[in-house]
Each structure stands twice: as C-alpha cells, then as structure tokens.
Amino acid sequence: MDRLLSVFKITVPEKIFLKDPESSSLGKKIVSHGIDLIDEIGFEAFTFKKLGAKIGSNESSIYRYFESKHKFLLYLSSWYWAWIEYQLVFETHNVSDKKEKLTKAIHILTRSIKEDSKYSHINEVTLSNIIINENSKSFMTKEVDQENKEGYFEVYKRLVHRLRDIISDYNPEYKYSSSLASTVLDGALHQHFLRAHFTSMTDCDKTTTPSEFFIDLTINTLNP
Template sequence: MERLLQSVKIGINEKIYLKDPESSDLGKRIVEQSILMIDEIGFESFTFKKLGLKIGSNESSIYRYFENKHKLLLYLASWYWGWLEYQLVFSTNSITDPFKKLEKAIEIVTKSTVEDSAFSHINEVLLNKIVINEYSKSYLTKEVDTENKEGYFVIYKRLVSRISEMVNAVNKDYAYPSSLASTILEGSLHQHFLKDHFSSLTDCHKNDDPTKYFLHLVTTLLK
C-alpha cells in the first residue's frame, strides 16, 4: 500500500491551477502551509498575503500558482477526494460480495482520517478537517455551473457515482442510489461537524464516527 501510493500522483484538473504546485518546492510549500493555515484561522480569514508571510515568500509568487484562494480550495478539495477515491478503490477492489464491498466503501468514506505518510507535504488529517469545515463553500457559489462545466468537481462526482454503483449492485431495485450515495458522502461530513459543534443534533459522539449510523441505514434500506 505504502509503496504503491508513493508512485501515485493525485490527478487534478489542470485548469484549477496556473502552475502545478507539485512541480516545485515553492508550490509544495504553498499547499502544505495553506492546509495548516486554513485549519488554524479558517478559510474566510486566510489570505495569500498571510500565507506568503508564513512561507517566507511573496503574495505575488503565490498568485503565479493559483488565481485566487477559491481555486486553491478547489485544489485541496480535489486532492482530498482523489486521495479518498484511491483508498476506496484500493480497499474494495478485491472484495467480490457486493454488500461487503459497499460496507467497506462506507467505512472508508465515513471514518475519521488517519495519517498517511505517503504524501509527505500533505497532512491528510488536517485536510479532512478542512473538507468538513469548508468544502460546501467551494460549490455554494454563483459560479457553480460554470465551474462544474470546467470539470472542477469531477473527482467528487466520480466518488459519488462509484458509491451509487455499489448501492445498485447490492439492490438494483432501490430507487434512489445517487441520492443515497450523495447523502452518505455529504451527510458524513455533516455528522462529523455536528459531533464537534452541535452534539445534541447527532448520535455520533466523541471518537465515534458516523460509520455505524450509515452502515445501519444502508443495511436496512437495501436488505
């Protein structure tokens, strides 16, 4: 797993960046440190000026990689979903029983992220927190439709569609596979958020992932 991942690069739509941040040291520092900074101060307060200061570089140099901070968020999110998709495909590939396959997929997608040493400059645990707290902001905009056409959300959509297909494989008569798949992905982020900030609105507590909740839900629905 480790060795395989080391040779894998998460393929991200080239239109998201001006210059591939994986192609230089500065680019990697931008990605690495932006994750730490967005987690620390939140996406609203995060600016390229502050990031430049933090990485000992200049605002204008960061602009040569990303048009604006919104594009950077799209990049980080795409990376995260690509990374999750990889985990999902890798872990479910060898499972032949459709239900067990779906079970595994739900587990992968709903559990809290644990560190992955394969991508040294990316902290997946913090990135997962960022996705929980900020991902909605990347698509709840007036530009969604344009950006969707540009392909900025392909990886996320592919992930949902993979889960949807797994749902279908378990029960081809179930009428809402796509809605269920999107509910699992989005709902999982939401339950994680509730756990941390609105504990009365969820039954997932402390170190408890929403995994059990969704496993039970899907099992009952499809069996």
C-alpha cells in the same frame, strides 16, 4: 499493494491551478502551509497575503500557482477527494461479496482520517478538518454551474458515482442510488461537524462513529 501505493500519483483537474504546485518545492510549501493556515484561522480570514507572510514569500508568487483563494480551496478539496477515491478503489478491488463491499466502501468514505506518510507535505488529518468545515464553500457559489461544466468537480462527482455503482450492484431495484450515495458522502462531513460542535444534534460521539450510522442507514434502506 505497497508497490502500487508508491507509484500512484493523485491528480487534480488542471484548470484549477495555473502551475502545478506538485512541480516545485515552493508549490508544495504553499499547499502545506496553506492547509495549516486555513485550519488555524478559517477560510474567510485566509488570504494569500497572510500565506505569503507565513512562508516568507511574496504574495505574487502564490498567484503564479492559483488565481484566487477560491481556486486554492478547490484544489485542496479535489486533492482530498482523489486521495479518498484512491483508498476506496484499492481497499475494495478484491472484495467479491456485495454486502461486504458496500459496508467497506461506506466505512472508507465516512471514517475519521489518519495521516498518510506517503505525502509528507500534506497533513491529511488537518486537510480533513478543512473539508469538514469548508468543503461546501468550494461549490456554493454563483459560478458553480460554469465551474461544473469546466470539470472542476469531476473528482468529487466520480467518487459519488463509484459509491452509487456499489449501491446499485448490491440492490439493482433501488431507485435512488445516486441520491443515497451523495447523502452518505455529504452527510458524513455534517455528522463529523456535529460530533465536534453540536453534540446534542447527533448520536455520533466518541464511541459511535458516523461510519456506524451510515452503514446502518444504508443497509436498512436497501433491505427494508
């Protein structure tokens, strides 16, 4: 598996960017420092002008990679979900027991993130904070239907479909596998947010994780 990890390349839908940031040191710098800046000041306050000042480059150089900060957020979210999808596939591919596979899949999709040293220009822990706080802003726009048609959310949707298929394999009679899968994925972000900011609104805390909650919820839903 380590050999496969070393050759695996995360891919993001090409329409999201003008120039692949993975293709140059400047592009990687834009992504790396962009993640840090969004985490520091929030997406609303984030601008390419501020990012340019942070990396010591002209604002125009960033526009050669992304046409807007919205597209930049789409890139970050797509990269994150592709990275999560990769973990899901490789950590469950040899699991034959259906309940074990479902439980493991939910754990992978809802657990707290640890940094992956294989991607030195991306801090996955910081990126996870951005996804928890800002992910909905990537699709709650007037342009969402057109962007969906153009494939901007294909990685995110594919990840939901993978979990849906694992749920259906566990209980083929359950009628709402897509709804349950998307609820787990989006709900995990919400529970992580509540655990950090609105502790009275969740049972998740330092000892009880969102993973435990969603595993319990899913298994009990599928086995009433």
